[in-house]
Amino acid sequence: MIEVLLGNIYIQSFIVGLILAAVFFKLSRRVKLNEPPLAYYRIPIIGHTWSFLTDCEKLILESREKYGETFSLYVFGQIMTIVGKETTHEVLKNDQVFDFREGLRMQVPLHLIFKQDMIIEKHVKITRDFIPGKLKHLISRIQKNISKALDLYIGECEEPKVIHEPRKAISDIFAIPIVNIIVEECYDNEDILETFKGLTFSIANLFRIPPVLSFIHPWLHQQFISIPLRFGWNPISKYRKVFISHIKPVIEKRLYDKKRLGDAWVAPVDVLQSYLDDPEVTPDLNPNNINYDYTVYAICNFIFVSMASTLEFASRPLYDLIERKQRYWQELYQEAQEINKQRNRNELTLDDISKMVKLDSFVKESLRFSTSIVGLPHKCISKSYYTFANGYQVPSGRIVNLNFSDTNNDEELQGQNPTEFHAYRHIKHNSPATKLERNFLIFGGGKHACPGRSLAINEIKVFLHQILLKYDVRTDIEEIRPKRKYLGPFPVPINVDLVFENRKEIVKN
Ligand code: HEM
Numbered sequence: 001m002i003e004v005l006l007g008n009i010y011i012q013s014f015i016v017g018l019i020l021a022a023v024f025f026k027l028s029r030r031v032k033l034n035e036p037p038l039a040y041y042r043i044p045i046i047g048h049t050w051s052f053l054t055d056c057e058k059l060i061l062e063s064r065e066k067y068g069e070t071f072s073l074y075v076f077g078q079i080m081t082i083v084g085k086e087t088t089h090e091v092l093k094n095d096q097v098f099d100f101r102e103g104l105r106m107q108v109p110l111h112l113i114f115k116q117d118m119i120i121e122k123h124v125k126i127t128r129d130f131i132p133g134k135l136k137h138l139i140s141r142i143q144k145n146i147s148k149a150l151d152l153y154i155g156e157c158e159e160p161k162v163i164h165e166p167r168k169a170i171s172d173i174f175a176i177p178i179v180n181i182i183v184e185e186c187y188d189n190e191d192i193l194e195t196f197k198g199l200t201f202s203i204a205n206l207f208r209i210p211p212v213l214s215f216i217h218p219w220l221h222q223q224f225i226s227i228p229l230r231f232g233w234n235p236i237s238k239y240r241k242v243f244i245s246h247i248k249p250v251i252e253k254r255l256y257d258k259k260r261l262g263d264a265w266v267a268p269v270d271v272l273q274s275y276l277d278d279p280e281v282t283p284d285l286n287p288n289n290i291n292y293d294y295t296v297y298a299i300c301n302f303i304f305v306s307m308a309s310t311l312e313f314a315s316r317p318l319y320d321l322i323e324r325k326q327r328y329w330q331e332l333y334q335e336a337q338e339i340n341k342q343r344n345r346n347e348l349t350l351d352d353i354s355k356m357v358k359l360d361s362f363v364k365e366s367l368r369f370s371t372s373i374v375g376l377p378h379k380c381i382s383k384s385y386y387t388f389a390n391g392y393q394v395p396s397g398r399i400v401n402l403n404f405s406d407t408n409n410d411e412e413l414q415g416q417n418p419t420e421f422h423a424y425r426h427i428k429h430n431s432p433a434t435k436l437e438r439n440f441l442i443f444g445g446g447k448h449a450c451p452g453r454s455l456a457i458n459e460i461k462v463f464l465h466q467i468l469l470k471y472d473v474r475t476d477i478e479e480i481r482p483k484r485k486y487l488g489p490f491p492v493p494i495n496v497d498l499v500f501e502n503r504k505e506i507v508k509n
Contacts, residue, residue: 033385033393036081037067038074045215047074056373056489060405069406070392077215080399082374084406085413087388089438091378091400092445097386100448103377103399106218108206112229113236114301123301126274128451134269135454138181139350139462145177145187146462150470152176157471157500167495170315170463171197177459178307182299184270185250192246195239199300200307202235236300243296251276251295252287271302310456313442317366317460319494320421322473323480328423329468332359336468353461354432359468361426363460364433367442368414369421371404373489376444378402404441413439433457472501 039059041047051059052075060082063071069084083091091098101120104110114120153169154161163169175197180187182196206225213220254276258265267273275298276282281291321328335358343352354360380386380398387393394400409418415425431437434454436445443450450456467473475498482492 033395034387034391035394036070036072036392038072038079039063039067041074045077047077049075049215053488056486057405060373060403060489064403064406070388070390076211076218076221078218078399080377080401081394082401082403083388084403085410085438087390088402088407088441089445090389091402092449093447094386095447097380097382098378098400099381100376100378100444102379102381106222106377106379106399107211107225108203109222109226109229110203112226113203113234114297120301122278123298123305124451126271127302127305130271130274131452131455135458136350137269138455139353139458140347141180141184142177142459143347143462143466145180146173146459146466148188149173149176150463150466154471154500157502160499160501163498163500165495166318166498167315167493170318171311173463174310174314174459175307178303178310180270181455182271182302182306183247183250184268184272186246189246191242195242195246196303196307197311199235199239200304200311202238203304204308204312206235236297239300240296243299244292247272247295247299248292251290255282255287255290272299275299306452306455309450309452310459313367313370313456314460314463315494316370317363317464318467318473318498319480320366320369321362321464322475322498324421324423325474328362332362332464333468335359336465339465340469348462348465350458353458353465356461356465357427357432358424359461359464360433360457362423363457363464364426364431364440365421365423367433368408368440370491371408371442372491373405373486374401374403375489376402376441402441407439407441410439470503472503474499474501 039048043050048059052073059073063073063082064084069086070081072079072081101110111120150173153172154163172193175193176187179193179196183192186192209225211218211221213224250272254268254273258267267277272295275295281295281298283289321332335356339348339352339355343349377399378401380394380396380400382396385393385395407413411418415422426433431440433440434443434457436443436449443453475496477496480494480496482494484492486492
């Protein structure tokens with residue numbers, strides 16, 4: 001019967017008419033938006049993808065010049081909007097409309113890796129409470145651990161010592177203080193160190209998978225990258241066993257000591273303890289009743305967020321310093337020595353570290369130069385569309401990227417010669433590296449700005465301070481920067497051999 005009906009030409013025309021009417025009705029109800037100009041491209045489907053990957057700097061600069069502050073590009077099968085210095089803060093401040101986590105999810109489904117959104121929320125809260133509240137206490141441990149790690153991975157260099165793959169050595173050095181902050185007892189446990197680093201790199205590598213399927217539809221890429229996770233594979237599963245075998249005895253001992261000593265028990269100051277203090281994880285202080293699954297995912301989330309960015313950016317200031325050795329090394333050494341003398345070579349306090357103003361400004365300038373050309377993808381999550389203050393409108397679901405180079409190259413925001421590395425440009429504005437400002441975007445901005453930034457900056461400063469006092473570092477390679485400056489929008493990491501030698505001049509009190 002149905003076949004007969006469908007075979008009838010009148011019925012067929014009626015069905016096609018209905019479908020067309022439905023499509024027309026839907027389209028006519030869609031509000032016509034005043035979208036940002038879509039930059040011209042020659043090849044359909046490919047759009048701007050090729051130039052975005054091979055010469056992003058030129059593509060962004062030329063599009064900015066031609067179309068103004070806000071424009072769109074067609075990359076990997078979807079339109080992305082790029083906003084410049086005027087609109088960047090509108091995106092960062094408006095977290096009800098522009099969501100960075102959702103933006104990241106389009107690339108890697110972090111919510112499936114860490115299982116629950118709640119873990120991410122709690123993690124952010126714990127970082128916000130823990131880092132500023134405890135940094136004063138942690139700074140002593142950070143110094144001891146960086147010093148130990150330097151001894152371990154660089155050591156005494158009576159004779160010049162070549163460090164091959166310094167990026168790896170620097171990651172190893174930074175992993176030690178970070179692990180110590182997460183689980184105090186485990187910082188020198190090799191299995192745990194390897195687990196923490198392995199986990200960070202496994203998740204970070206997922207971001208490197210090019211979203212080729214997005215050429216057909218972005219949804220397909222998201223499904224493709226989620227398939228292994230939906231079928232039970234998870235980068236965390238690989239490390240779970242080692243993790244639990246080491247963390248479980250630590251948790252059991254803490255709970256046992258707490259019960260035994262009562263008020264006399266001094267709780268360790270670390271991230272694990274912040275989770276153990278949560279009644280959801282440890283409802284009755286019973287070691288047999290710990291929500292280990294939750295603890296593992298929560299700690300893994302902390303590891304990934306704190307390690308991935310710190311390890312990514314930690315080596316850059318050292319390379320910048322070596323590249324500009326003639327100009328800055330001696331001056332920064334003198335500042336380090338002066339502060340060291342004032343403290344009688346005792347451990348530094350946070351106040352002492354904040355007195356390293358030249359080093360701080362140097363680190364800030366180095367990080368300013370480490371930002372990608374465009375980045376921090378935010379997804380527009382408003383119900384139907386959003387209208388920017390400049391009048392342009394973007395539909396819900398649109399990815400909005402920030403044009404960092406527009407902010408970085410602006411003379412009004414950065415001062416004279418913004419494209420040149422000028423280490424002390426931030427001193428006169430009394431603007432330390434941890435301060436969130438319109439001209440410094442590496443830590444984002446608004447309500448979701450990085451809550452771990454004071455930890456990261458202090459670690460980098462302590463690391464450089466100790467290097468300056470102990471070593472003379474050089475490279476025998478003439479051009480340390482790779483020929484190609486950017487890979488897509490990201491700066492190509494520098495990783496040339498470094499030669500360390502003990503500093504000949506003895507530090508005198
Ligand atoms: C040089 C090192 C670091 C860089 C460049 C960095 C950068 C960033 C950026 C750009 C964001 C997004 C900000 C936004 O949405 O506006 C962010 C968020 C975050 N960072 Fe960092 N970060 C670093 C180190 C750390 C460390 C060491 C921790 C933890 C101890 C940490 C914890 C977090 C958390 C929890 C968030 C999410 C905040 C939220 O969603 O409200 N970061 N970070």
